[in-house]
Amino acid sequence: MGRKSGSLLNYIIVRLLLTLPMVFILLTLVFVLLRVAPGDPASAMLGGHASTEVIEELREQMGLNDPILVQYGRYLADVCRGDFGISFRFKVPVWDLIRNRLSATLELVTCGFIVAVIIGLSVGVFSANRRGKIWDFLGDSYGILSYAFPIFWIGIMAQLLFGVYLGWLPTSGRFPGVVIPPATHTGLFLIDSLLEGRLDKFLVALKYLVLPSLILGIAISGIFARMVRTNMLQTLKADYVVAARARGVKERWVSLRHGLRNALVPVVTMLGLQFAVLLGGAVLTETTFSWPGLASFLVQRLLERDYPSVQGIVTVFALMVAGVSIVIDIINALIDPRIRY
């Protein structure tokens, strides 16, 4: 048992090394996609009326006339340096453009994830304990419906109801324009305002966060609920659960201690996989609620063919997904000591 902590460290290192080729493949894929695309960033930037010479000069400036391999090498160097190159549109390092928006996205996605986990776990455990009953059926219907409603559509409906009709909550943005946002420590407004000791700013930030994160969370929670239910039912049929029941252990204790705990490893794994879905949902949520995040920024930069920005954002997304999957694997290795590769 003495080498246990050592093997966990090894496991983490191997896991990190395995992630690198994945990120690299995505980087390359996006690079290739953007180069084979019809449409030229230079003419897209200058509009339809620019002369060929002006366009040509701009292409030269942007390095678009270099051989494709030279461009690829430069791109990889930019990524390794960490600034992702200079944005065509804004003429500043892409990382500077991304940084603030990344924290906005992280704040939204984290809160959405928490909402989804809370709802998903409760609905899932609740229906698993009442399998075959009307509550189970309702939980199942919730799962299907929350998946079937397009996220932007319930977003709009919620804006109309809570924002416009009832007037309870703001419908767009991250912070009111007239109030100075909290000083940047982490970039997350909720945490920064607390660090500053300003409860009023915290509440304002929270108010802006409620609708988008609830909508995002609810949209994902149905899938969570069904996974939790399925996995709990599977573990509840295991011999040790039957044995625990036979010993007269209370049903509630059986369900939580034996059922939920052992269902946790597959559930945590699937939560990790759903993180990608959550990011996809964030694109729609951010656009619907004018949230100044990374995803809505990507949509605008794509329309302008700002290659360095698009590449930078996609890289950050790929790193986020990879990071989450590593964290999930580590959590699983901690929950269940048998997991080692």
Place this chain on the structure above:
Amino acid sequence: MGGDLRRTWAALRSELFTISGLRIVIGLTIVVFYVLVAVLAPVLSPFDPEKLGVGEMLQTPDSTYHFGTTYLGYDLYSRTIYGTRTALEIVLMATLIAVLIGVPLGLISGYLGGWLDRILVLIMDSVYSFPDLILAIVIAAVLGSGLLNAAVAVSVVYIPQYFRVTRNHTLSVREETFVEAARALGASKLDIIRRYIFPSVSQSIPVILTVNSADAILTLAGLSFLGFGITPPKPFWGLDISEAWRYMTMTRDYPQVWWWTAIPGFAIVILIVGFTLLGEGLNDILNPQLRESQR
């Protein structure tokens, strides 16, 4: 194949009054209804869905304009009906593309193994791990708008899924006795894949197909809401919602145009529920072991 069909049918008949059977019946009814609407669209629509100003702008639903009109005077009823066509066409194309690429690659990768398998798995896993919608957006933006382009953008998301399922199934079938026998008799690799492995693998495809169709519609709706893939005046629900939303945020004239967002939204929701119920019902019946462990 006939035997398979008969077996499926027998299973269906005995399951008709269980929950799975009910799911299939409801799901299938919804999907068939949408298909009928799509086919009969020219007969059912009173107006040309892409024609401006067939009515006054922003009319509330009444007997002439059943679902009201939009800001540009499009008839929303006709647009909703024709939207069914757009949705089903693109989903059909996208699924076809995904199956035609994902399944053969999965068969080859699983059967041949080696470095080709390793590289393909790595690429597919990378694509699979990346957020679906974001990938689709990038591809749709790169390709530009159009029905086929939208279908390609949506299909890329699903190729890895068909690839994974096919490859894993191939790996397990490859070592079965009947494949072994065929190999011993000197059948070529292509023959073995086509005649012995594919028929067995193909059984797992219908379920993913239905479940993916639901997802594809969501992806497509998301794409068009963000302004990629399909562009106006093409009738599509996601597009109508997006236009209504833009109008609402610009004019702040919110509650007066409820029908413009609500109706296309319900069109999406009901179809997705249909596909989901159908897919899950099929899954329950075609994979009984899985169901046993879940009930």
